[in-house]
Structure formats: C-alpha cells, structure tokens
Amino acid sequence: MIPAAFDYAAPTTVDEALALLAEHGEDAKLIAGGQSLLPVLRLRLNAPEFVIDLGRIDALRGVRDDGGALVVGAMTTHATVATDPLIAQHAALVSKAVRTVADAQVRNRGTFGGALAHADPAGDVGAPALALGAQFVIAEQGGGRRTVDAGDFFVDLFETAIGEDELLTEIRIPKHTGWGAHYEKFVRIAQQWSIVAVAATVRAEGGTIAEARVALTNMGATPLRATAVEELLRGRPATEDAIRDAVSSVADGTSPPADLNGDADYRRHLARVLTRRAVLTAATG
Amino acid sequence: MTKIHLTVDGGAVSEDVEPRMLLVQFLREKLGKTGTLIGCDTSNCGACTVHLDGRAVKSCNVLAVQADGGEVTTIEGLAATYDGGELHPVQAAFHECHALQCGFCTPGMIMRSVDLLNENPDPTEDEIREGLEGNLCRCTGYHNIVRAVQTAAAAGKGEEQ
Numbered sequence: 001m002i003p004a005a006f007d008y009a010a011p012t013t014v015d016e017a018l019a020l021l022a023e024h025g026e027d028a029k030l031i032a033g034g035q036s037l038l039p040v041l042r043l044r045l046n047a048p049e050f051v052i053d054l055g056r057i058d059a060l061r062g063v064r065d066d067g068g069a070l071v072v073g074a075m076t077t078h079a080t081v082a083t084d085p086l087i088a089q090h091a092a093l094v095s096k097a098v099r100t101v102a103d104a105q106v107r108n109r110g111t112f113g114g115a116l117a118h119a120d121p122a123g124d125v126g127a128p129a130l131a132l133g134a135q136f137v138i139a140e141q142g143g144g145r146r147t148v149d150a151g152d153f154f155v156d157l158f159e160t161a162i163g164e165d166e167l168l169t170e171i172r173i174p175k176h177t178g179w180g181a182h183y184e185k186f187v188r189i190a191q192q193w194s195i196v197a198v199a200a201t202v203r204a205e206g207g208t209i210a211e212a213r214v215a216l217t218n219m220g221a222t223p224l225r226a227t228a229v230e231e232l233l234r235g236r237p238a239t240e241d242a243i244r245d246a247v248s249s250v251a252d253g254t255s256p257p258a259d260l261n262g263d264a265d266y267r268r269h270l271a272r273v274l275t276r277r278a279v280l281t282a283a284t285g
Numbered sequence: 286m287t288k289i290h291l292t293v294d295g296g297a298v299s300e301d302v303e304p305r306m307l308l309v310q311f312l313r314e315k316l317g318k319t320g321t322l323i324g325c326d327t328s329n330c331g332a333c334t335v336h337l338d339g340r341a342v343k344s345c346n347v348l349a350v351q352a353d354g355g356e357v358t359t360i361e362g363l364a365a366t367y368d369g370g371e372l373h374p375v376q377a378a379f380h381e382c383h384a385l386q387c388g389f390c391t392p393g394m395i396m397r398s399v400d401l402l403n404e405n406p407d408p409t410e411d412e413i414r415e416g417l418e419g420n421l422c423r424c425t426g427y428h429n430i431v432r433a434v435q436t437a438a439a440a441g442k443g444e445e446q
C-alpha cells in the first residue's frame with residue numbers, strides 16, 4: 001500500500017521547519033528517517049496533508065563532546081549512534097541498546113531523535129536515555145530552546161513533551177565513562193520489538209556495585225526508571241545471588257501490557273529475570 | 286509533483302514524482318527496474334533492499350523525494366560496480382552455493398549481504414545470520430545463503446592478498 005497524497009517540503013534549517021509547522025498546524029507531520037512514520041502512512045492509519053522532511057537539516061546530525069555530556073543530534077541515524085566511538089566510550093548503554101533496534105536496513109535510515117519522539121513503549125532507545133538521565137532539547141516557536149529532563153519527556157503511549165508546533169533538536173547524555181553497561185532484550189524471533197527489555201549501567205569498584213542505573217522497556221506506557229532497585233543495588237557485591245535479591249521488587253507497581261507475546265504477570269517475571277541478567281553483565285562485563 | 290534528480294545504477298535520472306511515491310515504486314514503475322521486489326506491506330521482509338548513498342535500505346520504507354540528490358544502486362546495477370566480471374562476487378557466490386530456490390528474496394539478500402561485507406569483510410557465522418535479520422526467506426532455510434556470504438567473504442580475502 002502507498003500513503004494518501006500529501007504536500008511536501010524539505011527545509012534546510014530548524015527555523016524554516018518551525019515556520020512550516022506553524023503554518024500547517026495539525027495537518028502537518030514531521031518525517032525523520034521515516035521508519036516508523038512510513039509504515040503508519042502506508043497502512044493509512046494516519047494521513048497528514050503536509051509532510052515536513054527533517055532530512056536536509058545538517059545541523060541536526062552528528063555526535064559531539066560537550067565536556068560533561070555528549071550531544072547527539074536528533075537526526076543522527078541508529079547506525080551512526082551504534083558505532084560512534086564517543087558514545088561507546090562515555091555512554092556504552094546507548095550503543096548496546098541501539099544495536100538491538102530492528103535490523104541493519106532500518107538502522108541505516110531510522111534516527112535516534114525520531115525513535116525518542118515516536119515514543120513507542122516497546123522501542124529500545126527510551127530506557128537507556130532515561131537510565132542515563134538524558135536531557136532533551138526542544139526548539140520552540142519564536143526561536144527559543146527548552147531542555148526537558150528524561151523523567152518529564154515521556155508522557156504516555158506515543159506521547160512526549162514535544163508540542164505540536166515544536167521539534168526535538170538534540171539529546172544531551174551525561175557521560176558515564178568507565179561504567180559497565182548491558183541491554184537485555186527479550187524477543188522470540190529475529191528483528192522483533194521488545195517483549196520486555198532492561199537497560200542497566202553500573203559503576204563497579206572492586207567486586208562491589210558503587211552505583212547503578214536501571215530502566216525498563218515495555219513494562220508500561222512509557223519507559224520506567226527503577227530507582228528503588230538502584231538504591232538497593234548500591235554497595236552490594238556484584239554476584240548473582242546478591243543481585244537477584246536486590247532486584248526482586250523491580251516489577252512491583254508496574255502495569256505492563258498484555259498481548260499475544262505474554263500477559264502482564266509473565267512480563268513482570270521477565271522484568272525480574274532480565275534485570276538480574278542486565279545488572280550482572282553490566283557489573284562484571 | 287516534486288522534481289527529483291538522482292543517480293540510479295550509474296545513470297543520472299530526473300523525474301517529477303508525487304511526494305507520496307515510495308522509492309521502490311519509483312524504481313519499478315518509473316524506471317522499469319523490476320529487479321527490486323516488494324514482498325510485504327510492513328517493511329519486514331527486506332526483498333526491496335537497495336543501496337542509498339552506499340548503505341542498504343528498505344526501498345519500500347523511503348520516499349522517492351527523500352532520495353533526491355542521492356545515489357541508488359539496485360541489484361540491476363550491482364555487477365557494474367565491480368569491474369571483475371559479469372557478476373558481483375556476492376552474486377557469483379549465491380549462484381555457486383545454490384543460495385536460492387524461488388529467488389524472490391534474492392535481490393534483497395544480495396544487496397544486504399554486500400552492505401554487510403562492506404561493513405565487516407570477515408564476519409563470523411553468527412554475525413552473518415544476525416546481519417541478515419532484516420531479510421526473510423521462505424524457501425531455503427537460510428543455510429546456503431549463509432554459506433554464500435562466507436564464500437564471498439573468503440573470495441574477497443583472496444583478492445586482497
């Protein structure tokens with residue numbers, strides 16, 4: 001199937017894109033890599049009248065070092081993020097998670113910012129961004145920029161803090177240099193969205209967990225940060241038994257979806273098992 | 286209509302297209318390059334894989350207007366990118382290893398395999414299987430496809446020496 005007809009523009013600056021958003025209002029849709037949007041348009045689940053392509057705005061691409069944080073342009077592809085040496089060194093959790101997204105062809109087109117803005121609860125980039133305390137830079141009408149913390153960015157299913165006439169320009173990821181990291185994704189077949197996945201990054205000292213950050217994929221409408229478990233992990237030995245004990249409450253209070261891949265109880269069970277594996281691997285390499 | 290200018294299989298192309306036209310439709314319907322196939326409606330199967338600016342993409346999930354200014358290589362132009370003969374070494378290896386039955390997945394499999402070997406000239410079997418996860422084959426059970434990629438990788442190594 002092919003999309004319903006639409007008009008199209010490919011601005012080369014963020015300001016032009018914002019002006020087009022203002023002009024076309026709710027009839028407009030931004031396209032980044034198109035890897036989530038085009039399937040939706042082809043199935044005619046959505047039919048915008050105007051499509052604004054962000055693909056020609058060079059300023060939205062690339063990864064740079066900004067002292068305490070890395071800055072990733074919203075239009076940087078998954079393929080670039082997965083292989084970027086700065087990200088591998090300072091935010092290994094992101095590299096590892098992005099490598100599990102979709103397949104190579106989709107990663108060559110799909111973008112980090114597009115995936116975050118799309119906010120699919122089964123998507124693999126939200127949990128690592130949340131675990132690392134990423135900040136989201138949003139361009140507003142009038143030329144201003146505001147920064148939103150990860151905890152406030154994910155609002156609901158497919159809903160973020162980005163307003164209808166705004167766009168995400170970059171993601172700031174605080175450096176976690178030297179932290180071990182692992183993204184444990186549970187799927188039954190190749191190239192599948194996460195049934196449940198867990199993002200964990202750990203600063204180990206000797207055989208002890210000094211600090212841990214943990215977030216869950218597809219255990220609710222948005223990625224969830226497991227702060228209580230992070231506290232319980234602090235100071236524990238990095239052993240399987242100690243970690244199993246510390247993470248046993250990770251699914252408490254969550255409302256995971258139920259679908260053909262599993263009911264809510266099964267997902268809670270998965271969350272406990274996958275958190276243990278993710279933290280253990282992150283802590284011991 | 287939007288005018289686009291791009292290079293397809295080494296030739297310059299300028300066409301007016303509707304913005305909603307998919308790259309795969311453009312290749313098949315406007316240019317008659319039916320070597321690139323459509324196997325699904327959900328961007329899962331990989332049959333439509335081509336190279337856009339040197340990287341494998343699913344051409345059913347790219348708008349033709351997004352490829353404006355770019356360079357596209359399809360299965361039909363692949364051999365010409367390699368000056369050693371009638372077939373690209375990956376095509377030759379698919380032939381040699383009998384890596385196809387009905388052949389519907391083959392153009393996409395080959396285009397992705399070339400991209401995989403460009404990224405990683407000496408992949409392990411697991412890396413090949415994982416690297417081809419975006420390409421579905423309903424006939425072969427994949428074993429001969431993996432062998433073909435291994436064979437092409439080995440041939441590539443021979444060449445470098």
Ligand SMILES: Cc1cc2nc3c(=O)[nH]c(=O)nc-3n(C[C@H](O)[C@H](O)[C@H](O)COP(=O)(O)OP(=O)(O)OC[C@H]3O[C@@H](n4cnc5c(N)ncnc54)[C@H](O)[C@@H]3O)c2cc1C
Pocket residue numbers: 029030031032033034035036037038039054074100101102103106109110111112113114115117118120122123124125162166167168169191192193194327328329346
């Ligand atoms: C076969 C297949 C399998 C997949 N499997 C996975 C998987 O396992 N895990 C996973 O995480 N993802 C998966 N994906 C989705 C993939 O990660 C997409 O790349 C991603 O969801 C969207 O990124 P995009 O750049 O293609 O965005 P687009 O599809 O272009 O846009 C997505 C949405 O975000 C909005 N948007 C995009 N950029 C911005 C911006 N800068 N500011 C504001 N709004 C913006 C668009 O308007 C649109 O609503 C899969 C996709 C396919 C086709």
Ligand code: FES
Pocket residue numbers: 322323324325326327328329330331332333334343344345346
């Ligand atoms: S036709 Fe493009 S992925 Fe199936």
Ligand code: FES
Pocket residue numbers: 384385386387388389390391421422423424425
């Ligand atoms: S050979 Fe028939 S689908 Fe692969």
